[in-house]
Amino acid sequence: MKGTNMDLNERKLKILQAIVADFISTSEPVGSRTLSKRLDLDLSPATIRNEMSDLEDMGYLTHPHTSAGRVPSDKAYRLYVDQLMSASDLPDQNKQEIEAKLSSDAEELDQTVEHAAHLLSEMTNLVSFAITPNRSESKINYINFLPVDEETVVLMIVCEDGKVTNSAIKLNCKYQEDQLTLMSKVMTHNFKGKTISAVLTANIADLFENDMKALSEMGGSVVPSFMKTLEKMLNVDLYMDGYSNIFALPEYNDVNKAKDFLSTVTNKDQFTNVLVNRDQGLSITIGDENSPDLSDCALITADYKVNGKMVGRLGVIGPKRMKYDEVTSVIKYITENLNQTFEIEAPDEGEDE
Amino acid sequence: MKGTNMDLNERKLKILQAIVADFISTSEPVGSRTLSKRLDLDLSPATIRNEMSDLEDMGYLTHPHTSAGRVPSDKAYRLYVDQLMSASDLPDQNKQEIEAKLSSDAEELDQTVEHAAHLLSEMTNLVSFAITPNRSESKINYINFLPVDEETVVLMIVCEDGKVTNSAIKLNCKYQEDQLTLMSKVMTHNFKGKTISAVLTANIADLFENDMKALSEMGGSVVPSFMKTLEKMLNVDLYMDGYSNIFALPEYNDVNKAKDFLSTVTNKDQFTNVLVNRDQGLSITIGDENSPDLSDCALITADYKVNGKMVGRLGVIGPKRMKYDEVTSVIKYITENLNQTFEIEAPDEGEDE
DNA sequence: GTTAGCACTCGAAAGGCATGAGTGCTAACA
DNA sequence: TGTTAGCACTCATGCCTTTCGAGTGCTAAC
Numbered sequence A, B: 001m002k003g004t005n006m007d008l009n010e011r012k013l014k015i016l017q018a019i020v021a022d023f024i025s026t027s028e029p030v031g032s033r034t035l036s037k038r039l040d041l042d043l044s045p046a047t048i049r050n051e052m053s054d055l056e057d058m059g060y061l062t063h064p065h066t067s068a069g070r071v072p073s074d075k076a077y078r079l080y081v082d083q084l085m086s087a088s089d090l091p092d093q094n095k096q097e098i099e100a101k102l103s104s105d106a107e108e109l110d111q112t113v114e115h116a117a118h119l120l121s122e123m124t125n126l127v128s129f130a131i132t133p134n135r136s137e138s139k140i141n142y143i144n145f146l147p148v149d150e151e152t153v154v155l156m157i158v159c160e161d162g163k164v165t166n167s168a169i170k171l172n173c174k175y176q177e178d179q180l181t182l183m184s185k186v187m188t189h190n191f192k193g194k195t196i197s198a199v200l201t202a203n204i205a206d207l208f209e210n211d212m213k214a215l216s217e218m219g220g221s222v223v224p225s226f227m228k229t230l231e232k233m234l235n236v237d238l239y240m241d242g243y244s245n246i247f248a249l250p251e252y253n254d255v256n257k258a259k260d261f262l263s264t265v266t267n268k269d270q271f272t273n274v275l276v277n278r279d280q281g282l283s284i285t286i287g288d289e290n291s292p293d294l295s296d297c298a299l300i301t302a303d304y305k306v307n308g309k310m311v312g313r314l315g316v317i318g319p320k321r322m323k324y325d326e327v328t329s330v331i332k333y334i335t336e337n338l339n340q341t342f343e344i345e346a347p348d349e350g351e352d353e
Numbered sequence C: 001g002t003t004a005g006c007a008c009t010c011g012a013a014a015g016g017c018a019t020g021a022g023t024g025c026t027a028a029c030a
Numbered sequence D: 001t002g003t004t005a006g007c008a009c010t011c012a013t014g015c016c017t018t019t020c021g022a023g024t025g026c027t028a029a030c
Helices: A010-026 A032-038 A045-057 A074-084 A092-102 A109-124 A177-191 A196-201 A205-209 A213-234 A243-248 A255-266 A268-276 A324-341 B010-026 B032-038 B045-057 B074-084 B092-102 B109-124 B177-191 B196-201 B205-209 B213-234 B243-248 B255-266 B268-276 B324-341
Strands: A127-131 A140-149 A152-159 A164-170 A238-241 A283-286 A297-306 A310-319 B127-131 B140-147 B152-159 B164-170 B238-241 B283-286 B297-306 B310-319
Touching: A010 A032, A010 A045, A010 A074, A032 A045, A074 A283, A074 A324, A092 A109, A092 A324, A109 A127, A109 A238, A109 A310, A109 A324, A127 A243, A127 A268, A140 A177, A140 B140, A140 B152, A152 A213, A152 B152, A152 B164, A164 A213, A164 B152, A164 B164, A177 A205, A177 A213, A196 A213, A205 A213, A238 A268, A243 A255, A243 B255, A255 A268, A255 B243, A255 B255, A268 A310, A297 A324, A310 A324, B010 B032, B010 B045, B010 B074, B032 B045, B074 B283, B074 B324, B092 B109, B092 B324, B109 B127, B109 B238, B109 B310, B109 B324, B127 B243, B127 B268, B140 B177, B152 B213, B164 B213, B177 B205, B177 B213, B196 B213, B205 B213, B238 B268, B243 B255, B255 B268, B268 B310, B297 B324, B310 B324
Parallel strands: none
Antiparallel strands: A127 A238, A127 A310, A140 A152, A152 A164, A283 A297, A297 A310, B127 B238, B127 B310, B140 B152, B152 B164, B283 B297, B297 B310
16 A cells, blocks of 8 residues: 555545545535544644645545535545555445345346446435346357248247347238248358357348249348347347435535536446447546546445356446445456356256155 | 407417417427518518517517517417317328238237337327327136145236236135136136126125135135236236427427426326326327426327227327427327227138138 | 644524515406 | 495515624744
8 A cells, every 4th residue: 555656645535534534424515623532543623634735635535615624635545545444344234135136046147237336326325227148149059940921930039048039020021931941941051159249240131042043032021130230139238226315415415416417427328338348357437537427436346147148237427426445346246147147057946755 | 260269360370370380399488570570461560569569469479688589378289279270181101000000909908009109209209108098997717726835826807808917815724626627617607797896895704704615714815916906907008208308499408307307207107197097089288287397398199099999008208399290190100000909809810711 | 743722614594684476455447 | 236446454575784603724822
């Protein structure tokens, strides 16, 4: 911890740490007197004022106005998160709740992810979100065309990870069942084991001109639908929860602030984009490290894995003044649990029945 | 219009109508002087005061405080909606936009419904919602079990309306492909043409004890998953949009009001329940006609049909002071368009290619 | 280097006052 | 008998002033 910030001696770090911690829990600018009382260093308010003045010069603190206490800058939060905050331990009660609600493998992946987002907002009192894994590197297991009625078939694509996607395709022509069987076989043969992104860039039309010449007429209707369905498999779903939590925070007492925040955050496409483009692993971004419309916020995200490969992501967004330590530990515990729940083989396979 | 409210003569109706309309557009209590100027009846403020006093006695108006203007009561809104408001015509621009965005039958039902909700909130500046159709009366077309790996199969249920649902089932035992074929055949034979709700109440276990004795071992793993999948088909999805619109409304300038509103409305299960239990067709509920937690709001909903049978629902929620006429016409136009888009046979079937 | 002391700043809360939109009532009018 | 003018009264709103106190920065002494 020492040495990385040569400009800050131990005492300054301690003071800064206290200021950030205090501001995080009260949201009030913190003054020298308060600090002198709270701090275990035996320092008078005047001394602390001098130190604070230094810290302000260095860009760690700001001043809403002359006669107010100090408020941490983005730089201070960053330092706090990187070096000053102590890891917090999740209460057993929370752990149990997470385990209970996320381990039920009876449920679908989507639902479990939704639950995770819900838990996250409940435990942090912030706005939470979770996106389902990107499947671009999932491998295709088989492809099946099934008859529905005279002119309609269902295309069904099954991934190795068990994910099934289907869509109805309206053909421009009548078909025979054995044509479907042929098509299913050839396409499965060609694409089994390939990743979705690989297939998306392959030239499928060729198949109908070579291996399935007899079906080339059908190809015209099938190929675009097939591509569309693959693309659909790539879509990540976004779940969000806890919108109304922000109203408990003084920074959103101003209706306009609340409005701006909600507008930004409820724009699904845009927000998904923000999430997808973040760093992998545990990632904390504060204030100006985010895009301009989120420059008053901090985001914490982490990744979870499905079958040890596909990666989803979840996290929270809130004011920069957030309990980074607690939130981080909740997020970590949730992702760990998701990882377990989504492992390929259930670890308790060897049941005796 | 006359006669249904014997206690209210023509003049009172006209005054009430003007008060409601004025309050809806300004959100300010309306006073006698304003009204006298706006109204084409040549009446002095004093006369209008007398009439307003009568209307207050009859329960159509209230008084925030002595020296304020009058505000419509729930009863007044109800009368306004039922008898006083004039149908509003949707601007051509809106019509075109609706047609453009909802007619593209290239898209999935879910997506189209989501678009409808989006349009609705954009055009009304309120919070909008849409639920996908309830499929309990949809008929099953066929049931298919497909192999995935040694112990896992995919169950696929196809409805007559083209909806496909599937889920992976982990069996407790190994299986042969022809067992799956048999199971698919027998179950399709038994359930084809039956509605989902009918199948849900049928005793499926019997099948495995009679028609598919050889597979009765498998039945234990399959039946619960099968039922679960059917139930999954009954789930309606809820799409909401325009949350941040409420901040433009003076009634939600108070952060607590906004918070309460959002908490209620973002509770998906609870809110879906409210929607599902509303009257069919165009339904407008105002204030106390709603559940207590929505007693400050008005809801307008309408139904849309898929294949002329399955019924979905969409609408808006906002303050009682809403532009009932305009909102209604938007909703109507959208549902009409959805009905067309979701018709069984595309009307332009006879294309020459 | 630390601290006490002190003047100074500035936001927030509280009180007072004027303003004006509104009412209800009464008495006169058509 | 319905309509209206006139007038006293009410009450929310905005504005101004004052007070209060938490906070700072600076200086001088320890």
